[in-house]
Amino acid sequence: MVEQKEESQTPSHHSHPSNKTELFFALFCGVFLSIGFLIEQLVVLPTWVSLSSYIISYFFGGYFISIEASKKIIQGGFDIDFLMIAAAAGAAYIDKWPEGALLLFLFSLGHALEHYAMDKAKKSIEALGELSPKTALLKKEGSLKEVAIKDLRINDIIVVKPNTKIAADGVIINGSSSVNQAPITGESMPVDKTFMEYGTNSPSFDEIDKKHIVFTGTINGDSSLDVLVLKLSKDSTVSRLIKMVSDVETQKSPTQRLTKKFEKWYVPLVILVVVLLCFAYLIIDESFNSSLYRAITVLVAASPCALAISTPSAVLSGIARAAQKGVLIKGGKALERLGEITTIAFDKTGTLTEGKPKLTHVIPLNDFNEKDFVQLVLEVESLSNHPLAKAIAKDIKSQYHIEVTNKASEVNAVQGKGIQATYHREKVFIGNRSLMESAAIEVDQVLISKMEQLLKNGHTVMIVAYKNKVAGLISVMDTPRKTAASTLKSLKEIGIKRMIMLTGDHQNVGDAIAKQIGLTEARGNLLPEDKVDAIKSLLVRDGKIAMVGDGVNDAPAMALSTVSIAMGAAGSDVALETADVALMSDKIENLPFVIGLSRASKRVIKQNIWISLGVVVLLVPATILGLTNIGLAVVFHEGSTLVVVLNALRLLRFK
Structure with missing residues (x-):
């Protein structure tokens, strides 16, 4: 440092x-x-x-x-x-x-x-440079030794004592604590961090879930952490911030x-x-x-x-004012251009939404009672590794306060259709209509219209069948961030006229979320190259446009926009490199502040x-x-x- x-x-x-x-x-x-x-x-x-x-x-x-x-x-x-x-x-x-x-x-x-x-x-x-501590506690062969930050190497393990500054960018491999990230991301509340199961091979920094990652200069809470160093001090998020600001x-x-x-x-x-x-x-x-x-x-x-x-x-x-609030603005050009923007395009997943599917509807049918129905779904879905299945199982546990009793077995994924399993020696199917057709289970018109209604509102719907008949429906959806609607309202108040969402999801999903949070327009079914075309057409229409995304899969579209804004840029090299403005935290509510500034x-x-x-x-x-x-x-x-x-x-x- x-x-x-x-x-x-x-x-x-x-x-x-x-x-x-x-x-x-x-x-x-x-x-x-x-x-x-x-x-x-x-x-x-x-x-x-x-x-x-x-x-x-x-x-x-x-x-x-x-x-x-x-x-x-x-x-x-x-x-x-x-x-x-x-x-x-x-x-x-x-x-x-x-x-x-x-x-x-x-x-x-x-x-x-x-x-x-x-x-x-x-x-x-x-002052960002002062964030980094000068020394770290290196753990080697069971003993602790104080070393200068610049002597740390990748894959070293350092111990972070309670209420001290974290000395390197890395992943927590032991302990959990709440970390104050305000110096880097401007987030006012400490963020809970937990350890990650660590095998022999070293994980890549950009691919690890943010909840396991810590940054140089952030402040540890009340418990001790073991951190595996993944970046040298000269490459740490803080060093790059300072270099970029200079x-x-x-x-x-x-x-x-x-x-x-x-x-x-x-x-x-x-x-x-x-x-x-x-x-x-x-x-x-x-x-x-x-x-x-x-x-x-x-x-x-x-x-x-x-x-x-x-x-x-x-x-x-x-x-300088933006940097104090955890926002990096790269130069006068970006600062001035951002002040002229009246149209903003948003990536959907992880920007306007949580980026995690949530269970939205549980509808038991044909005299199935709700408790038995959710138990059945939980038993089967908890055996699957699919992200949707994991999300459903997690939400059922927390919403209904029930646990898995391991009554289901023989789970099989049917590609592009859903899953089948055995529960109490009877077959269970959870998936789409074509899965039901191939299992010769009758789907009536009432059920179809119920499904269509949910699909229209942006939900992903699955039919659950047990003992050769339909037992009910469940649906999931990527839900909007709690702060999205209020942020868009503030943006409108400061004179942003058009707010457009660009998403790879179905148009229905886009429209449903746009309605919930108050966007002017949503464009669905877009591949990364379609997003580039969308930005081109918006530039023709509105002259200047800002694009907000997480900077990884949106990089080509962001590069085209007048001003590109990356969210949650702390720890993401791509976002820091490509964006004109980087919100270090994952908080969309910093947007009105930056544009106002x-x-x-x-x-x-x-x-x-x-x-x-x-x-x-x-x-x-x-x-x-x-x-x-x-x-x-x-x-x-x-x-x-x-x-x-x-x-x-x-x-x-x-x-």
Whole structure:
């Protein structure tokens, strides 16, 4: 984890010894400016005394700015730092030392505060790096030894003591506990974790049920766990999160790209105008110094500092706020695009639904009593390994509080039809109509219409026959998540107009779930490639679309969408790689927060651009016409930069 930390602290577009040094230099600049000013105004001393104070002020104020400007010039570009140095040098040339020093003081203070703000946003992201403990308890030949995280190897076994941080991504092979996953997934409630039966071969991380898996940096509850390490520290979910968030800054948002382009031609233009203004005395009746003074004031007024910082500060704050809530947004592009979405497509299984079939109806028929009927179904289904049979047996046990008495035997699966078994020496069939036909069991019209009604509502229906006649019906269904309906309602409230479900299930199932949770549309019977076509057609219709899925089987469709959102991304490499936005937890209710946050970020970016451009548009003509002096221009100019940064930092408190 240590190497990771260093790697993630890549300095931003300004490399400094430290923010503190920069801030102190700015403050010293202000102190010597004040001393010079007070000596000049209140005490009768030779001019060189106040002048030397201003010169020292110049040194402290211009130190970091000069370094940055010279770096840029070597690379062949002029930027805002260069404009500021030029303005300060010009002010000194015409003996306006106090104004020059004031300019450098406010500009260097603004710079230091801007870096402080950027750092604050970054630090809340890098706090992720602090999640990982530095050492782990390695279990070897019966004894425990404390080792550094980076020395852990795959298939090592570590012991996690109660109420301590988990030191590696892995699978629990002994013990069960409730684990606080909030640092990674943002889930507020601890999650119950249990051990997995572990054979000789090492399981693959992505295929293990999440209830057996633990992540680096999450906090163990009240009991001890043995964890089999499945990922090295550099590949752990936390390390990847940090690396991704540090890479995030390189993915510029559309607005950021636009402002960069604008600055590219704007700065040389300003320099040209300023040079021309220096020769204004040739045309109008004024001294060279007056022309130069005006030119320098225009130089200050026209510098687009606030514009340069307006988008990056908002993007970083937005991304940092999302990271605190267990949501990874990959860069300004994803953040801005998400704010423009009005159509969302959802994968069904595991996204809108629990992804686990539940027993929905038990209908005994032909004078069968319910208790005998469910006992019969339980005995037979508990012998089968089919996922549906397992789900039925589990739900009957919990709903009816009965246990298996092992009265059934000789169970056989009939491919594509169902199962048959023996119960109390009589044959039992559970399955579809063709199974009944092949066993010559009569299915009457009343039964068929009952089945059709259930099928229409999205249930999967099975007929149960015993002693050569129909004993009843049972049905199962993948049920919607408890929070799905309320989440979709919140999405509607924040302006999402269309919500479409894409599923491989039967259209009836899709329609039934859509009706229950309030979707605008459901498209059923889709193979993965059909989902891609569905996204294509939605893009044609709505222009922009977000796709929400678990990122594994939906990867092709997600790659096509404007913004792809993966759920339950913690531990899923594919989802982390392919999605633009990753909800680390499996909670769909984080969606409205993310979309709300990206809209707020978009608003802040717009406000910032208006503020920064507005100040330039008002100040430049005023200075050309000689309506403002350099001091006033400096105050307005630097004031707008601070307003923009503070406005962006509001996003860190977004609810």
